[in-house]
Every structure is written in structure tokens, then in C-alpha cells.
Amino acid sequence: MEAIGIKLRAARVQWQLTLREVEERSSRLATQWGNPAYRISASWLDRVERENRGLSATKLIVLASVYGLTAEQMLGLCPDSTVLPMQTEKVSSPNATLLLEEGALEQRAKLWLPDKLVTDAPPASTTLLPTEDGTIPTHYRRGIIGQLDRTLEPMIRAGSIVLIDTQKRAIAGRKEWNHEFDRPIYFLLTRTGYVSGFCELDKESEWLTLIPHALSFETNKRWRYRKEIEVVGTVAGVFSRRFA
Known part of the structure; x- marks a missing residue:
């Protein structure tokens, strides 16, 4: 050639x-x-x-x-x-830090993160946002970590907006990640609402435990897997912001 x-x-x-x-x-x-x-x-x-x-x-x-x-x-x-x-x-370029002011990448960023999501006050509880046709690929959803949800602080602050890959729902075992930044974060639905965090399954895959960040003041929570809790998907992206 x-x-x-x-x-x-x-x-x-x-x-x-x-x-x-x-x-x-x-x-x-x-x-x-x-x-x-x-x-x-x-x-x-x-x-x-x-x-x-x-x-x-x-x-x-x-x-x-x-x-x-x-x-x-x-x-x-x-x-x-x-x-x-x-x-x-x-x-x-993945090795350069750039301000997205124009171009295709800036346009795609605005599709998955419209200005309204950034400027509106986040809800009290973690929430899955409605699907909007044509904005992002069909297997992705967006969610907001509620103001009262401190499970992953300080790594993911309350009020952050997350992009969720709904095609990735399997809970990763311990051998599949090396550190907390490599560990998958899941978005889940319980009978009382949505939660997000690290997850563990017992050997029989009967109980799912939600694991908070090591520096968070939250405690572990546990549900019967696929009976009391369902995995919506794996968090693929995070937009972190401060709120009043």
C-alpha cells in the first residue's frame, strides 16, 4: 500500500x-x-x-x-x-484537554447532556429520566443522582447526571476489576425507587448488596436479586456538578 x-x-x-x-x-x-x-x-x-x-x-x-x-x-x-x-x-484526540465550543463532538455532547439538565435543580431522590427519541442511542438512558443520595460520595457527588448502558446488566465479579475507578457502577430499580452504586452478589446469586464508596457515610444495603431489585444498566459516563 x-x-x-x-x-x-x-x-x-x-x-x-x-x-x-x-x-x-x-x-x-x-x-x-x-x-x-x-x-x-x-x-x-x-x-x-x-x-x-x-x-x-x-x-x-x-x-x-x-x-x-x-x-x-x-x-x-x-x-x-x-x-x-x-x-x-x-x-x-484522547490525550488533549479541549473546550468543546464547536464541531461534531460538541453537538453529540449537547444531545446527551442538554442545557436544561445542567441548569435545573436535581431531585431529592435518584431518578431515571424519560426516554427522548433521537437524542442518544436507544440502549442508553440518563439518570440523576438525587440530592439525598450520598452512596458514592466523594467519587460521584449527589446531583450528578449519569449515562447508563442498559445492555450491560451483569454484575461483575471481583476478578473483573482492579480498583475503585475500574469497578463498575450500577443503576438499579428497587420497590421504593432507584439507587446507584457498587454491587456484590452472593455465591448463589440470591442477594444483591449495594456497596457505598469507602469514604461515604452510607452503609451497605441488601435486596433479593431480581425479586426486590433489578439492574437497569451500568453507568458509562458521569457529569458531576455542584448545586445550592
């Missing part, structure tokens, strides 16, 4: 990633996808960029995932294409 190395390097520089960071991210993907063939070494990528070597579809898929390339941008790596990686919007 003529000049593909130049295009790949341009995409990597656009994202402000080092060769070693690409290797580390590809290693995580190889582990998640269960195939060591997805791992990309820093030395191999360096040769591809310098010598314009060809690469397999497997390697292209990994690099597209690491660089966040769309299908059109992937085609831009092919010869004679008019879509170049450098045309990717600057706001997509």
Missing part, C-alpha cells in the same frame, strides 16, 4: 499517541477480544510508518479501533483515497 505508513503516522500524531501507547492499547484489545494476533508491537508499527509496509486486515482493524477511525477514514488509508486521517477533527 503506497504511502500508508505516512497516513498511519499522521493518524497517530493527530491523536498525540506514542508508539508505546499504541502497543499498550492494542495489547488490551487483544486481551479483551481473546486473540493475541491483535497485538501490535511498537517496533513493527515504527517500521510500517517509516517503510510504508503493507498490513493485514487484522492489524488495520486494531489501528482503526485505537485511533477511533470511522469506516471512511479507514478507507482513507488506501491508495488514491481523498479521505486522509489528518482530516479527523482535532476534538477527537
